[in-house]
Amino acid sequence: MALAAGRTAHAENRDAWRARFMDCRVRSEALAAPLLPEDMVVQSMPDVSPTKWHLAHVTWFWETFLLAPYLAGYRIFDPAYNHLFNSYYEAIGPRHPRPARGLLSRPGVAEIARYRAHVTAALERLIATVDAAHFAAVASLIDLGLAHEEQHQELILMDIKHVFAQNPLKPAYRSPAPKTARAAPSLEWQNFAGGLIEIGHEGAGFAFDNEGPRHKVWLEPFRLATRLVANGEYLAFVADGGYRRPEFWLSDGWTAVNAADWQAPLYWQRDGDRWSEFTLSGLAPLDPFAPVVHVSHYEADAFARWAGRRLPAEAEWEIAATELPVEGNFLDDGALHPRAATGEGLAQMFGDCWEWTQSAYAPYPGFRAPAGAIGEYNGKFMSGQMVLKGGCAVTPSGHVRASYRNFFPPAARWCFGGIRLAEDG
Numbered sequence: 001m002a003l004a005a006g007r008t009a010h011a012e013n014r015d016a017w018r019a020r021f022m023d024c025r026v027r028s029e030a031l032a033a034p035l036l037p038e039d040m041v042v043q044s045m046p047d048v049s050p051t052k053w054h055l056a057h058v059t060w061f062w063e064t065f066l067l068a069p070y071l072a073g074y075r076i077f078d079p080a081y082n083h084l085f086n087s088y089y090e091a092i093g094p095r096h097p098r099p100a101r102g103l104l105s106r107p108g109v110a111e112i113a114r115y116r117a118h119v120t121a122a123l124e125r126l127i128a129t130v131d132a133a134h135f136a137a138v139a140s141l142i143d144l145g146l147a148h149e150e151q152h153q154e155l156i157l158m159d160i161k162h163v164f165a166q167n168p169l170k171p172a173y174r175s176p177a178p179k180t181a182r183a184a185p186s187l188e189w190q191n192f193a194g195g196l197i198e199i200g201h202e203g204a205g206f207a208f209d210n211e212g213p214r215h216k217v218w219l220e221p222f223r224l225a226t227r228l229v230a231n232g233e234y235l236a237f238v239a240d241g242g243y244r245r246p247e248f249w250l251s252d253g254w255t256a257v258n259a260a261d262w263q264a265p266l267y268w269q270r271d272g273d274r275w276s277e278f279t280l281s282g283l284a285p286l287d288p289f290a291p292v293v294h295v296s297h298y299e300a301d302a303f304a305r306w307a308g309r310r311l312p313a314e315a316e317w318e319i320a321a322t323e324l325p326v327e328g329n330f331l332d333d334g335a336l337h338p339r340a341a342t343g344e345g346l347a348q349m350f351g352d353c354w355e356w357t358q359s360a361y362a363p364y365p366g367f368r369a370p371a372g373a374i375g376e377y378n379g380k381f382m383s384g385q386m387v388l389k390g391g392c393a394v395t396p397s398g399h400v401r402a403s404y405r406n407f408f409p410p411a412a413r414w415c416f417g418g419i420r421l422a423e424d425g
């Protein structure tokens, strides 16, 4: 499989593979544990999938791409699930329409737990028994299956936040986070020389196919802001009529503002002159120092224009991040919300918010999607979407790297997108 083959030395340490797999499966179930069965069925918009569907779909992925082809004598749990839980793989066959996932009251949550247990046990069996000749191929697919389930762990939280935000009771996914109100350091600028650089994945370790091939890019000198844009700064844009002034907006963005009557980021709420923000810990007063989050690419771009700056290009962001440790406020830190920056230098590059870039999600030079269904994973979405970098507060730790390319349509707001400013050097 081209996603990782040839890049990863797949040592045949079966206990280590089993441990990674089990940690991942347990984490998905732990993320669903605070939810009621009723919470897990709701689909609040076509882009949001019910928690129950995520739990079943990642299980279908293991079953379809590993167990069916590689585990001798494997019994498919329920052949009907291929139709229900295939997300977008045309090569696998027809499927239940995405906007109607919330209509699937059956199979119930308990049945999906049984499906998960069946597949988890079978995958453990596969890891223990696959012969040496097939081990590298299986290990490569396990890497992909783990990265895939981690993506859905993030989606479980993104999506349940949107579900709960529609409920007038404003339920909290979990009890309020400890308050760590603190002032952010002032926004400074870090200079980069540019020149002929290389971006894209290289070396050992898993990467998605869309992160390569590594290739050369020419960059003019540029500057990056040392931290994300904070709520207080974004509030100044709102107060200055940012959402009513077409001069800051891309044409499609201005259409989106008016069609949906956007007046502030997705989860902001106004009560007189007081603002609050819906979080996974419920409704909270807007923290002026925490990064603004849940803005679309259009809003990020408009804010940057209002501020007299621009968004970073993908290659600028990547070259700035490439020597930094992949550390930050991720899912495993438990805040589940971006926090105010601390410290000196380039902060918050990883974790907190996915950072919108000005770069369209397009293939790198020489990119070829792998053959077969697995080639549909990333390549076929390379149209009409923008690249986001760095991971966010609900991204599992260890999931991202500097070369990681997330992508969403420019109007998407529920995906924990935030803003880092850039300017020409």
Ligand SMILES: [Fe+2]
Binding pocket: 057, 087, 148, 152
């Ligand atoms: Fe998926």
